[in-house]
Amino acid sequence: MTIFRFALMRGLRKKSMFAALFAVPLAMIFIRPLWTPENGAGFVFYGMVILFAAFSLVRLIMTDRVSGTIVRIFAAPVTTFQYLSQNLLAYWLILGIQTVVMVAVGAMLYEWGIEMAAQLILCYTVFAVASIALSLAWTSLFRSKVISDAVFSIVVSFMALLGGIFIPLSMLPDILRKIGMLFPTYWFSNSLLGIRDGAASREYWLSLLIMLLLSAASLLYGSKRRLE
Amino acid sequence: MIVASMVDVVKRYGKLQALDHVSLSIRKGEILGLLGPNGAGKTTAIRVLAGLIGADSGEIMLRGERQDVNNIRLKQHMGLVTQEVTIFEELTAEENLRFFGGLYGVKGELLRRRVKETLEFVGLSEYAKKEPGKFSGGMQRRLNIACALVHSPDFLIMDEPTVGIDPQSRNYILESVRCLAQNGTTVLYTSHYMEEVQAIADRIVIMDQGRVIADGTLEELIGRIQHEETIRITVTNPSSALTESFRAIQGVKTVTQKGADYTIVSGASSGNLNRVLAVAQQSGGVSNMAADKPTLEDVFLTLTGKKLRDGEASA
Numbered sequence: 001m002t003i004f005r006f007a008l009m010r011g012l013r014k015k016s017m018f019a020a021l022f023a024v025p026l027a028m029i030f031i032r033p034l035w036t037p038e039n040g041a042g043f044v045f046y047g048m049v050i051l052f053a054a055f056s057l058v059r060l061i062m063t064d065r066v067s068g069t070i071v072r073i074f075a076a077p078v079t080t081f082q083y084l085s086q087n088l089l090a091y092w093l094i095l096g097i098q099t100v101v102m103v104a105v106g107a108m109l110y111e112w113g114i115e116m117a118a119q120l121i122l123c124y125t126v127f128a129v130a131s132i133a134l135s136l137a138w139t140s141l142f143r144s145k146v147i148s149d150a151v152f153s154i155v156v157s158f159m160a161l162l163g164g165i166f167i168p169l170s171m172l173p174d175i176l177r178k179i180g181m182l183f184p185t186y187w188f189s190n191s192l193l194g195i196r197d198g199a200a201s202r203e204y205w206l207s208l209l210i211m212l213l214l215s216a217a218s219l220l221y222g223s224k225r226r227l228e
Numbered sequence: 229m230i231v232a233s234m235v236d237v238v239k240r241y242g243k244l245q246a247l248d249h250v251s252l253s254i255r256k257g258e259i260l261g262l263l264g265p266n267g268a269g270k271t272t273a274i275r276v277l278a279g280l281i282g283a284d285s286g287e288i289m290l291r292g293e294r295q296d297v298n299n300i301r302l303k304q305h306m307g308l309v310t311q312e313v314t315i316f317e318e319l320t321a322e323e324n325l326r327f328f329g330g331l332y333g334v335k336g337e338l339l340r341r342r343v344k345e346t347l348e349f350v351g352l353s354e355y356a357k358k359e360p361g362k363f364s365g366g367m368q369r370r371l372n373i374a375c376a377l378v379h380s381p382d383f384l385i386m387d388e389p390t391v392g393i394d395p396q397s398r399n400y401i402l403e404s405v406r407c408l409a410q411n412g413t414t415v416l417y418t419s420h421y422m423e424e425v426q427a428i429a430d431r432i433v434i435m436d437q438g439r440v441i442a443d444g445t446l447e448e449l450i451g452r453i454q455h456e457e458t459i460r461i462t463v464t465n466p467s468s469a470l471t472e473s474f475r476a477i478q479g480v481k482t483v484t485q486k487g488a489d490y491t492i493v494s495g496a497s498s499g500n501l502n503r504v505l506a507v508a509q510q511s512g513g514v515s516n517m518a519a520d521k522p523t524l525e526d527v528f529l530t531l532t533g534k535k536l537r538d539g540e541a542s543a
């Protein structure tokens with residue numbers, strides 16, 4: 001469990017991470033207009049916070065690879081599976097705790113019922129899995145952190161657009177919606193719609209399932225890269 | 229007893245043959261120096277030996293077991309000092325050691341003690357709670373070494389551990405390596421600095437372009453080459469007649485004179501030292517005399533036709 005413990009430690013220690021993990025979400029939750037049931041922009045925006053936090057956490061794995069520290073880690077009796085699973089679980093735990101705190105504060109402020117709170121937490125934590133998996137696949141494509149970071153911000157903006165983060169899904173042209181379906185952001189905002197329709201709908205569960213399937217594919221792809 | 233061996237190991241990167249039928253073996257308790265210019269294949273050899281990458285063919289044995297990328301168990305007894313400084317900048321020196329110790333399953337009181345001992349060993353006790361981002365190059369190198377020692381490996385692989393640091397830190401590191409070897413650790417020491425290898429290694433393997441071109445003790449290697457003898461002599465009565473007398477000695481190739489100083493190069497094993505001395509004494513006397521001993525540099529030059537440093541420039 002050394003890798004897991006140190007992943008938590010490194011994740012929480014980076015200063016840039018502090019903003020993404022604590023300052024921004026906690027500032028968001030107190031802005032009342034973001035969380036009205038009709039105009040709940042906060043619900044999807046918070047998803048973007050998770051995505052960026054996941055990306056900056058997974059960047060630690062990329063740092064290990066680019067700096068060559070990974071060579072030394074694999075010179076020790078450590079398997080690729082142990083290395084990845086313990087790191088990713090630590091990141092997921094950090095994001096999960098953040099989500100629980102966020103939703104708990106939100107539930108108190110805006111009187112979300114226990115059922116809605118549970119559905120939100122489930123939806124966000126599943127999206128956190130998808131975000132981590134996507135970031136891992138993404139960073140495995142690059143040798144340079146600078147390029148990876150730059151292209152990621154552009155791609156995420158597109159994903160957010162196609163995923164109905166800025167414009168409601170129902171207002172997107174059909175063709176863009178179809179492209180959007182390839183990305184977890186689409187299914188994430190779709191699952192949120194499923195919650196706001198009242199009790200969790202079939203849409204909701206289906207969206208979660210698709211997010212998990214996309215995650216599995218990204219994880220498989222992202223875990224192939226070993227040294228360098 | 230052989231701790232580790234490679235037999236006919238081939239490793240290709242695409243078209244490039246980084247290891248071309250490399251064979252070498254490391255005996256228990258010795259310091260084996262692996263010398264070669266940049267790009268010779270030293271790091272690749274180490275990675276294959278450490279089971280970090282697979283070989284295309286050949287056999288790698290460690291402690292009597294076949295080494296393999298999936299053989300996790302063999303890694304337990306090995307320590308690897310990487311060529312790059314590979315430590316976590318956001319963790320303190322102590323935390324870095326705790327991490328790497330933890331990877332080898334060292335924990336609790338033993339881990340605490342080993343971290344303390346190892347920091348002392350590399351002279352970084354005062355910096356235990358500091359982040360290595362602010363360390364000098366030499367200190368980072370020492371921490372880099374410490375990270376491979378926390379778990380008390382009995383076989384330590386060091387890949388150019390002294391690149392780019394001040395002479396003082398370098399001597400400190402060389403001294404530490406000697407100390408480890410004295411306490412029974414087997415060391416594979418890689419470098420492209422021949423002075424280091426010459427100073428520290430019990431046995432030397434020289435690599436160039438993916439091949440092992442020679443191995444043996446320093447004396448064996450030097451004895452094997454046909455070496456030119458260079459004699460430097462300072463006489464009391466320099467004259468052009470004396471220069472001519474030196475030239476007339478059999479086997480002498482060149483004589484250069486600079487005031488009272490003469491440099492006389494003779495062909496391999498001509499044994500001219502005494503003759504030169506006799507000639508000089510006849511014409512007045514000698515105030516100083518020295519014969520250059522052949523070095524590893526000469527061995528490399530003879531075997532490859534190029535200087536070790538040429539290889540460095542082309543890497």
Ligand SMILES: Nc1ncnc2c1ncn2[C@@H]1O[C@H](COP(=O)(O)OP(=O)(O)O)[C@@H](O)[C@H]1O
Binds near residue numbers: 246267271273
């Ligand atoms: N991952 C790699 N991919 C392709 N070529 C490589 C790789 N690693 C090393 N090489 C090449 O293999 C040769 C040997 O490199 P290396 O083992 O690093 O030499 P050394 O450590 O002696 O400097 C060099 O020509 C180098 O460019």
Ligand SMILES: [Mg+2]
Binds near residue numbers: 267270271
């Ligand atoms: Mg190297």
